Amino acid sequence: MDSRDQEKHEIERNGGQREDGVGPIPADVMKAVEEDIEAAGGEYEEAPEYEGAIGRTMFDTAYSEDGTVTVLMPKENIEDVPRQSLVRIKSIEDERSYLGAVVKGPFAEPDGLRADSPILVSVTVRGIVLQPKHHGRVQVEIVGEELNDGAVVPPRRRPLPNSPVFVLDSPETADVLGTGGNVYRDLWEQAWAKNPEYRDLVFPSRAGTPLDHGNVNRQQFKKLLKKAGLLPMRPYDIRHSFATLWIESGESAEVLQKVLGHSSIATTINTYSHLSPRYQREAFGRFGDALRGG
Numbered sequence: 486m487d488s489r490d491q492e493k494h495e496i497e498r499n500g501g502q503r504e505d506g507v508g509p510i511p512a513d514v515m516k517a518v519e520e521d522i523e524a525a526g527g528e529y530e531e532a533p534e535y536e537g538a539i540g541r542t543m544f545d546t547a548y549s550e551d552g553t554v555t556v557l558m559p560k561e562n563i564e565d566v567p568r569q570s571l572v573r574i575k576s577i578e579d580e581r582s583y584l585g586a587v588v589k590g591p592f593a594e595p596d597g598l599r600a601d602s603p604i605l606v607s608v609t610v611r612g613i614v615l616q617p618k619h620h621g622r623v624q625v626e627i628v629g630e631e632l633n634d635g636a637v638v639p640p641r642r643r644p645l646p647n648s649p650v651f652v653l654d655s656p657e658t659a660d661v662l663g664t665g666g667n668v669y670r671d672l673w674e675q676a677w678a679k680n681p682e683y684r685d686l687v688f689p690s691r692a693g694t695p696l697d698h699g700n701v702n703r704q705q706f707k708k709l710l711k712k713a714g715l716l717p718m719r720p721y722d723i724r725h726s727f728a729t730l731w732i733e734s735g736e737s738a739e740v741l742q743k744v745l746g747h748s749s750i751a752t753t754i755n756t757y758s759h760l761s762p763r764y765q766r767e768a769f770g771r772f773g774d775a776l777r778g779g
Contacts, residue, residue, distance in 0.1 A: 532577075534575065534577050534649060535649045537651060538649035538650055538651055539558050539562040539565050539566055539572075539650055539651065539652055540556045540557055540558030540559075540562060540566070540621070540623075540649075540650045541556065541557060541558075541646075541647050541648060541649055541650060542554045542555065542556055542574060542644050542645070542646055542647065542648045542650065543555050543556070543557050543646060543647075544646045545646075552626055552627055552640070552643075553588070553624055553625060553626045553627065554574070554585070554624075554625050554627065554643060554644055555622060555623075555624055555625075556572075556574075556622065556623050556624075556625055556650050557620055557621070557622055558591075558620060558621040558622075558623075558650075559620060559621070560593065560618075560619050560620055560621060562621060563591045563593060563621035564591075565652055566587060566590070566591050566621070566623050566652055567587070567591070567703065568587050568588070568589070568590060568591070568623075568690075568697050568699075569586060569587060569588075569690045569697070570586070570587045570652050570653075571584065571585075571586055571628075571652075571653045571657075571658050572584070572585050572586070572587065572625060572650050572651060572652050572653060573585075573631075573650070573651045573653060573657075574625070574627075574644045574648050574649070574650050574651075575644075575648055575649050575651070576644040576645045576648045577645075577647075577648060577649070578645050578648075579642075579645060581630060581642065581644070582630070582631040583627050583628075583629070583630050583631065583640060583643075583644050584627070584628045584629045584630075584631060584637060585625040585626055585627045585628055586625065586626055586628055587623045587624070587625055588624055588625070588626045588694075589623065589624035590621070590622055590623035590624055591621050591622065591623045592621065592622045592623070593619050593620075593621060593622075594619055594620055594621075594622050595617045595618070595619045596617065596618045596619055596620055597617065597618070598617060605617070625650070627640045627643060627644075628640075630642070673689065673693030674693075676689075676693030676694050677693055680694075683695070698720075701720075702719075702720060706720055724745070728741060728745060728753075728756075728757045729757060731744075732757050738750060738753055738754055741753055741757075
């Protein structure tokens with residue numbers, strides 16, 4: 486029994502009224518709607534080419550940047566598209582396929598309101614919970630175009646609007662990176678041309694830019710903690726643990742200052758020396774030995 490049959494059954498059971506008090510839709514109107522649906526080819530079904538897509542490309546605007554496309558997605562897919570993800574965009578109409586990297590986002594945007602609209606600003610600053618329907622948005626930089634023979638070449642065009650976007654899984658990413666060298670090289674060169682200092686990065690992102698703290702923490706660090714059987718912590722907590730263990734081992738505070746990058750030895754001592762009572766006891770023990778001439 487579909488939803489329409491259920492509604493008819495509900496109305497009949499309640500003497501011509503729905504349980505929520507809303508009057509029934511006239512039979513002739515429902516019949517006309519059903520006839521229109523039938524004339525249009527039946528109820529809407531998504532084309533097979535879009536199955537598995539996390540979102541679709543949108544139309545360009547006056548603010549669009551060359552070499553990038555904006556991708557919109559339902560809110561339930563936002564977490565599936567972290568920054569620096571590698572994606573495939575299938576431009577259905579002209580039968581072209583592109584590879585791209587997420588360079589901005591994911592962002593959450595309200596469906597029918599501007600994010601900075603007065604009503605949303607007002608309820609936010611006053612602590613009122615208002616969660617309108619929203620969607621996700623990412624900016625994707627086109628890395629290359631996939632040819633029919635599997636080769637990846639520099640893109641000369643851009644995906645058309647409403648093209649489905651798919652996130653590559655690990656095997657696909659490894660396969661893509663193995664085709665003709667590093668598929669990110671052109672993207673890196675573009676980033677480095679704008680910011681030459683990025684060339685010195687030891688671990689650049691897939692877009693050639695500094696790694697994003699939030700993405701590293703969410704995608705890598707938390708997984709490593711779980712794999713190691715450790716409790717949740719921040720990356721900064723590792724720095725704190727290192728400094729504590731350094732002090733407990735009896736190493737020089739002056740060296741630790743340089744390792745941590747503190748501008749003053751006082752900062753290092755004030756921050757970490759109180760963390761280890763055992764270290765303090767041992768220090769006073771050595772001081773006592775010195776006084777006794779030991």
